[in-house]
Amino acid sequence: MNSSFLIAQISDLHLKAGGRLTYGIVDTLSALRRAVAHINASKQRPDVVIVSGDLVDFGHPDEYAVLKPELERLQMPFYLVPGNHDDREHLLAAFADQVYLPLSAQGPMDWVVEQYPVRLIGLDSTIPGEHGGQMDYRQLDWLDGQLSRRPDVPTVIVLHHPPFITGIGHMDREPFINAAAFERVIARHPQVERLLCGHLHRPMQRRFGGSVMCVCPGTSHQIVLDLDEAAPAHFNLEPAGYVLHRWHPEQGLVSHNAVFGEHEGPYPFYDANGLID
Numbered sequence: 001m002n003s004s005f006l007i008a009q010i011s012d013l014h015l016k017a018g019g020r021l022t023y024g025i026v027d028t029l030s031a032l033r034r035a036v037a038h039i040n041a042s043k044q045r046p047d048v049v050i051v052s053g054d055l056v057d058f059g060h061p062d063e064y065a066v067l068k069p070e071l072e073r074l075q076m077p078f079y080l081v082p083g084n085h086d087d088r089e090h091l092l093a094a095f096a097d098q099v100y101l102p103l104s105a106q107g108p109m110d111w112v113v114e115q116y117p118v119r120l121i122g123l124d125s126t127i128p129g130e131h132g133g134q135m136d137y138r139q140l141d142w143l144d145g146q147l148s149r150r151p152d153v154p155t156v157i158v159l160h161h162p163p164f165i166t167g168i169g170h171m172d173r174e175p176f177i178n179a180a181a182f183e184r185v186i187a188r189h190p191q192v193e194r195l196l197c198g199h200l201h202r203p204m205q206r207r208f209g210g211s212v213m214c215v216c217p218g219t220s221h222q223i224v225l226d227l228d229e230a231a232p233a234h235f236n237l238e239p240a241g242y243v244l245h246r247w248h249p250e251q252g253l254v255s256h257n258a259v260f261g262e263h264e265g266p267y268p269f270y271d272a273n274g275l276i277d
Contacts, residue, residue: 005117007156007245008039008046011198012054012218014085015070017062022220023235028057031220031240031260032070038260039242040075046244048116049074052198052216053083053126053160055091064094081122082109083160083198084131088124108139112146118193118247121146123159125176132174133161133199135182147189154193154247157186162197162215164206168223170233171200183209193253194245203241203257214255217241 014028022028039046051071056063071078079100082091088105095101100111100122108124123143125133135143147155163179165172176182186192186209195213201223204215222238224231239259247253269275 003248004251005247006044006046007048007050007118007247008042009050009052009158009196009214009216009243009245010035010039010219011052011160011216011242012083012201012220013051013067014054014057014218014220015063015067016057017060017066022057026221026235026237028220029066029070032067033073035219035240035242035260036070036073040073044244046076048076048120049078050120050156050158050196051078051080052158052196053081054085054198055080055083057085059085059087059090061090061093064090068094079111079113079120079122079158081158081160082124082126084126084133086126088126088128108136110139110142117154117249118253119150119153119155121155121157123157125159125161125163127177130174132176133159133163134177135163136178137181140178140181140185144185144188147185147192151189151191153191154253155189155191156193156245156253157195159195159197161199162204162206162213164208164213166200166204167227168200168202168225169227169229169231171223185209186211193247194255196243196245201235203243212255214243214245216243217257219260 014022092105111122113120163176192211197215200215201218206213221235224234241259244256
C-alpha cells in the first residue's frame, strides 16, 4: 500500500513582541509554543506544516523576529501565506531563507511547491491596509496557468481569507473581492483537493468550485460563534485547534479537526467481555 502524506494546518498566530498579550488578554506566544510542541510530538508526525496567515499581530519587524525562531522549532518544513495582520515587506525580510517565497514584496506573495505527493500552491489574498481579501485578475490568470500545467497532480491551495459569506456578521462586512471569478477558476481544475484558509478563527467547511474549502481554527483565541448579523466583534478562549489533512493516493484527502492541549483519556470502548456496559 502506498504511504500517506500528512499536512498540519495552523493559523492566526497573532504573535506580539516584548512579551505583550494580544488584545491585553491572549498569550499568543505560549499558545504557539504549545502548538509546535504538540505537532513535533504527534504519533503520526506531519510531513509539512501550513500556516494560513495572520502570523503576527501588527506586521512589525520585532514581531517577526519573535515568530521566526518559534516556527524553526518545527521538525518538518513549514510554508507561510500572509494575512491581513501581516506586512509583506517585513515578512519577506524575516523569512528571506524560505526559498519558495518570492524575492520581492512589490506584489502578492504567491508560490508553488512541487516536491511532495500533493502539490502546494500559496495565494496572497491580502489587500495592504485592509481587513478583507481578494484575488486580483493577474493572480487568477497565474493560478489558472499553474493548475493547467499539471492537471493530474493532486493540489492543495492555501490562502488566508475564505471567499464566502460565513454568517458571522462582523467578519463578513468586507466581502472577498472577485470570489465568483476565483470559484470559476477552481471549477475548471478538478485536481484541487482542498482550499485551506484561516482568518475566521473557527473550523468551517464549504463547497467551492467543486472542491472543499477548509477553514482552520486559531492557535490561541477563537471568534465567538454568533450568527446574529449585528453580533459584536468578540473572541473567546475556546480550545485552540488545528487541522490535519491526510492524503493517500488510493483513499484521497481526509481532513481531521483536532485540538491542542491535554484532555482526559484515551479510554477503551471494549474490555474482555466486549463493548463496555
